[in-house]
Amino acid sequence: MYEKPLPVIDPESQPYWDALKQHRLLLKRCRACQRCHHYPRELCPHCHSDDVEWSQAAGGGHIYSYTVARRPAGPSFKPDTPYVVALVELDEGVRMMTNIVTLDVESLRIGQRVAVQFDDVTPDVTLPKFRPA
Amino acid sequence: MKKREAVIVGVADVPLKDGRVAEPLSVLQVQARAARDALRDAGLSMRDVDGLLSTGMWGVPGPGQMPTLTLAEYFGIAPRFVDSTNIGGSAFEAFVAHAATAIETGRCEVALITYGSTQKSEKSRSLGGRPSVLTMQYETPWGMPTPVGGYAMAAMRHMHEYGTTSTHLAEIAVATRKWAQLNPAEMMRDPLSIEDVLGSPMISDPLHLLDSCLVTDGGGAIVMTTAENAKALGRTPVYVRGYGESNTHWTMVAMPDLTRLTAAEIAGREAFRMAGIGHDMIDVAQIYDSFTITVLLTLEALGFCKRGEGGAFVSGQRTAPGGAFPLNTSGGGLSCAHAGMLGIFLLIEAVRQLRGECGERQVQNARTALVHGTGGALSSGATCILSRS
The missing domain is CATH 3.40.47.10 (Thiolase/Chalcone synthase)
Incomplete structure (x- = not known):
């Protein structure tokens, strides 16, 4: 039984979470300014156009910043401490919050290359996480 | 007509002992005491208050989502200028700005800003039912x-x-x-x-x-009015310059x-x-x-x-x-x-x-x-x- 908090999926994000179940990471891409954004929005946050479409990310990126949680974010994360919460900057230029899956939390550094991996935490939810590339 | 200048004329905070309010108090009591003391500091009373500004995470979800409704009722006033903008811990600096604008444009004469929390007494550092959005x-x-x-x-x-x-x-x-x-x-x-x-x-x-930072209880209040009123009250005004x-x-x-x-x-x-x-x-x-x-x-x-x-x-x-x-x-x-x-x-x-x-x-x-x-x-x-x- 998975006891950690699960994402509260809404109509806007349903395609994003559906794609993750198929181990695909989707971003929204703006056809007006060509830039991607994450999380998915109705209007491009860069140029405010409504001409946005889904686009699949390649899955590579680097660590923009991170922290090692020595104290858990609630009891369900306690067995995982210390664990890494990071902001990963994908090669498509967007950042996402995630975990860096590693046994050596001390070895990580900002700028390090990482690759997506898909963690099927429940039959309905897959979380995108990253590992050192 | 002489320009109306907004000033701070009263302040108060609720005494704490080891980070807790000294006796068990509700979050509304905390704010009432701070308001009473700040109004005394200003030489004013609750009946003079016609502007009310407050926010907080108390009572979220619940009455704290609309704090000026709850507080106006609790204080027994019907203000003609209200603001419960919640932009987090900086809201009170914004309230001074908003109250200054309201006072200078004549939308209110005496603005009361309050805050209260009993998070330490309640043993919670809850951010109060953050909405699930995003x-x-x-x-x-x-x-x-x-x-x-x-x-x-x-x-x-x-x-x-x-x-x-x-x-x-x-x-x-x-x-x-x-x-x-x-x-x-x-x-x-x-x-x-x-x-x-x-x-x-x-x-x-x-x-x-x-x-x-520490995790403590706390309550505070600020009273603002015009420089002219402050002078009439014989109080030392603190001007809001920017x-x-x-x-x-x-x-x-x-x-x-x-x-x-x-x-x-x-x-x-x-x-x-x-x-x-x-x-x-x-x-x-x-x-x-x-x-x-x-x-x-x-x-x-x-x-x-x-x-x-x-x-x-x-x-x-x-x-x-x-x-x-x-x-x-x-x-x-x-x-x-x-x-x-x-x-x-x-x-x-x-x-x-x-x-x-x-x-x-x-x-x-x-x-x-x-x-x-x-x-x-x-x-x-x-x-x-x-x-x-």
């Missing part, structure tokens, strides 16, 4: 420790880009403790060294326990640059422009210190030093008593009290400094004060520049 989808499932995690990632990035160190951050905690030791109302009086901070348990790398506010993000993913408080840059620029003064005119600063990194980033964003130079700026106990830059003279959130939203307490301390009421911790000839609040996860910023003339 963070619940894009942060919470990965175990983001809140609120410390976002600040920790900002600190980590600042260290990476600028070579800022844990020692730099510890300088801020140590200097703030020295101010707290001069404040009879404070909570933490034990001496603190840089080694103590660095040796305290790591909470969320690179932030230690002693890089983090203000600004902004906010940029809710989730850390959307913070434009983790080393840079864009909201504070906007708020500070507006406040200095309106006040028409330079940084060298600021005699004392009260800057939101939820964590040590909050202070360092804010000093840079407000332009007291260049980007990346915050570590050097705070070195050598520059912000301690006797230092060149008196900062957080009450002991701040790090060493005095942090009742969930610190913003109102920064304002109260600034007013007391400008009125010369601070005893041992009084900054000599404090004429102009800067107050800056930060809310959310480095999300919002609001600045006030106050002066005694």
Whole structure:
């Protein structure tokens, strides 16, 4: 039984979470300014156009910043401490919050290359996480 | 017609003992007592109040979502100007700005700003049922420790880009403790060294326990009116010379640059422009210190030093008593009290400094004060520049 908090999926994000179940990471891409954004929005946050479409990310990126949680974010994360919460900057230029899956939390550094991996935490939810590339 | 000038004419906070209200009180009682005392300080009474501004995380979900409705009912007033803008801990600096505008345009005569929290007594550091929108989808499932995690990632990035160190951050905690030791109302009086901070348990790398604010109860209130009314009341007015506010993000993913408080840059620029003064005119600063990194980033964003130079700026106990830059003279959130939203307490301390009421911790000839609040996860910023003339 998975006891950690699960994402509260809404109509806007349903395609994003559906794609993750198929181990695909989707971003929204703006056809007006060509830039991607994450999380998915109705209007491009860069140029405010409504001409946005889904686009699949390649899955590579680097660590923009991170922290090692020595104290858990609630009891369900306690067995995982210390664990890494990071902001990963994908090669498509967007950042996402995630975990860096590693046994050596001390070895990580900002700028390090990482690759997506898909963690099927429940039959309905897959979380995108990253590992050192 | 002579221009109406808005001034702060009354302040009060609720006494704490070991970080708790001295006797069991409801969150509404806490605010009623603070309001009563601030109105007494102003020489006014509740029946004079026609503007009410408040926010908080109490009663969320529930009555705290619409705090001025609850408080107007509880106080027995029907104000003609209300504001419950919730931009986090900086809301109270924004309230001073909004109340000043309302007073200057004649929308109200006497504005009352209140805050209350009993989080320590209730043994909760709950951010009160944060809505599931966005963070619940894009942060919470990965175990983001809140609120410390976002600040920790900002600190980590600042260290990476600028070579800022844990020692730099510890300088801020140590200097703030020295101010707290001069404040009879404070909570933490034990001496603190840089080694103590660095040796305290790591909470969320690179932030230690002693890089983090206290968790306390607290209640405070501020009364504002016109300079003309203040004179008639025989009270010492504190003038509101400049203000600004902004906010940029809710989730850390959307913070434009983790080393840079864009909201504070906007708020500070507006406040200095309106006040028409330079940084060298600021005699004392009260800057939101939820964590040590909050202070360092804010000093840079407000332009007291260049980007990346915050570590050097705070070195050598520059912000301690006797230092060149008196900062957080009450002991701040790090060493005095942090009742969930610190913003109102920064304002109260600034007013007391400008009125010369601070005893041992009084900054000599404090004429102009800067107050800056930060809310959310480095999300919002609001600045006030106050002066005694």
